[in-house]
Amino acid sequence: MHLSWPGGPLRGTAQLPASKSEANRALILQALAGGGTLDNLSDAHDTQLMRRLLAAAPGTNVLDAEDAGTVMRFLTAYLSVTNWQGRLTGTARMQERPIAVLVDALRQAGARINYLNNEGFPPLELQGFAASARDAAQPTELAVRGDISSQYISALLMVGPRLPGGLRLRLTGHVGSRPYINMTVALMQLFGAHYTTDGDTLLVSPGEYQPTNYTVESDWSAASYWYSLVALAPAGSEITLPGLRQQSLQGDQAIVGMMKPFGIETTFLPDGIHLKQLPITASPEVLALDFTDCPDLAQTVAVVAAARGIPVDMTGLESLRIKETDRIAALQIELAKFGGSLREVTDGRFRAESSGFAVDNQSVATYHDHRMAMAFAPLALLGQLNIEAPTVVKKSYPQFWKELAKSGFVIEEAG
Numbered sequence: 001m002h003l004s005w006p007g008g009p010l011r012g013t014a015q016l017p018a019s020k021s022e023a024n025r026a027l028i029l030q031a032l033a034g035g036g037t038l039d040n041l042s043d044a045h046d047t048q049l050m051r052r053l054l055a056a057a058p059g060t061n062v063l064d065a066e067d068a069g070t071v072m073r074f075l076t077a078y079l080s081v082t083n084w085q086g087r088l089t090g091t092a093r094m095q096e097r098p099i100a101v102l103v104d105a106l107r108q109a110g111a112r113i114n115y116l117n118n119e120g121f122p123p124l125e126l127q128g129f130a131a132s133a134r135d136a137a138q139p140t141e142l143a144v145r146g147d148i149s150s151q152y153i154s155a156l157l158m159v160g161p162r163l164p165g166g167l168r169l170r171l172t173g174h175v176g177s178r179p180y181i182n183m184t185v186a187l188m189q190l191f192g193a194h195y196t197t198d199g200d201t202l203l204v205s206p207g208e209y210q211p212t213n214y215t216v217e218s219d220w221s222a223a224s225y226w227y228s229l230v231a232l233a234p235a236g237s238e239i240t241l242p243g244l245r246q247q248s249l250q251g252d253q254a255i256v257g258m259m260k261p262f263g264i265e266t267t268f269l270p271d272g273i274h275l276k277q278l279p280i281t282a283s284p285e286v287l288a289l290d291f292t293d294c295p296d297l298a299q300t301v302a303v304v305a306a307a308r309g310i311p312v313d314m315t316g317l318e319s320l321r322i323k324e325t326d327r328i329a330a331l332q333i334e335l336a337k338f339g340g341s342l343r344e345v346t347d348g349r350f351r352a353e354s355s356g357f358a359v360d361n362q363s364v365a366t367y368h369d370h371r372m373a374m375a376f377a378p379l380a381l382l383g384q385l386n387i388e389a390p391t392v393v394k395k396s397y398p399q400f401w402k403e404l405a406k407s408g409f410v411i412e413e414a415g
């Protein structure tokens, strides 16, 4: 797909998808509650897939979570406690994304799960749930490391009320993506769960979820691409993004602060936000940003840093290697095409920077990763650009290209 910008400031209103993270939790909680209504469910493929698989589960013994991490992890827990028996699989890439931490914990809780291919990875064979003969008045006690994926923890927490005696979950190690755990707990409470903490131990009381009505917020991760568009567009650019809330459950709202040094001012409106590009005032020689809590923002920021020539030292990128692709390797290869780089300067600290950054008809490979496509697309503001396999955006933001076209980009399909 060929992308170009006719010139002049970027202006107008862009529609965002609803958060797939909120939606996929709400769908699991709704299924466990046995009712309630969800408004503003995303048309994102991950959300529609979750909905379809939850509906299909009672009548089939093969489910395919494709490339959706939340679907694979949340369903493994949900299908276990609901005693579903069958095979849960995913794409070739999903079969490389680890799941042992979750499977070990569920086995301890009483789930019977086998690996069908490689130990520790999907596909899985679920053989039902046999709660141990332990005193049911005692909570199921589990210890889970938090440094690989928070999705294991969210998955366990959501089924916690269904475990005999509830769940006492101790988090160990350096916990990443913590705002996603907080989002899980907030939605569980909204659906009637009882939850407390004792340091890094999370306690979920046994009980039933209540049918609940919830309106999903727009997606802050998707909003991040509009931040980079405004940051790279000509002076005077501004954009309105409806549907975002100041009180958000999404940790990716951190983009508000991260984009300030790039000159982006955020104003909260009664329904949404307004972004405005301001002249960049004095900034440190090298910015330091930690992505431990918001890994999905890393690609957005790395590309803007290189394109604007504002070096950023990025930490907290560990989980990027096991997402839709190895995002660190993908960024390194693609940034290099433009004169940018992402170099490991010390253990775990990566500097995004550039020398002679130029956009001149390069072709960006997207590695089956929606965020590679959307993080690099804003570079079309600086010159002619090609994006390979552009339909990859459907995972979280199917309308992305349509919204770019509406805002003035010229888009030509390849071939």
Ligand SMILES: O=C(O)C1=C[C@@H](OP(=O)(O)O)[C@@H](O)[C@H](O)C1
Binding pocket: 020, 021, 022, 069, 070, 148, 149, 150, 151, 154, 176, 177, 180, 295, 296, 319
């Ligand atoms: O729980 C969630 O909705 C998510 C958690 C994060 O994953 P990790 O916990 O694996 O970092 C994030 O990257 C992913 O896009 C969505």
Ligand SMILES: C=C(OP(=O)(O)O)C(=O)O
Binding pocket: 067, 068, 069, 070, 071, 296, 323, 324, 371, 396
């Ligand atoms: C990592 C992501 O998704 P998931 O882990 O749910 O596949 C993402 O959307 O960036």
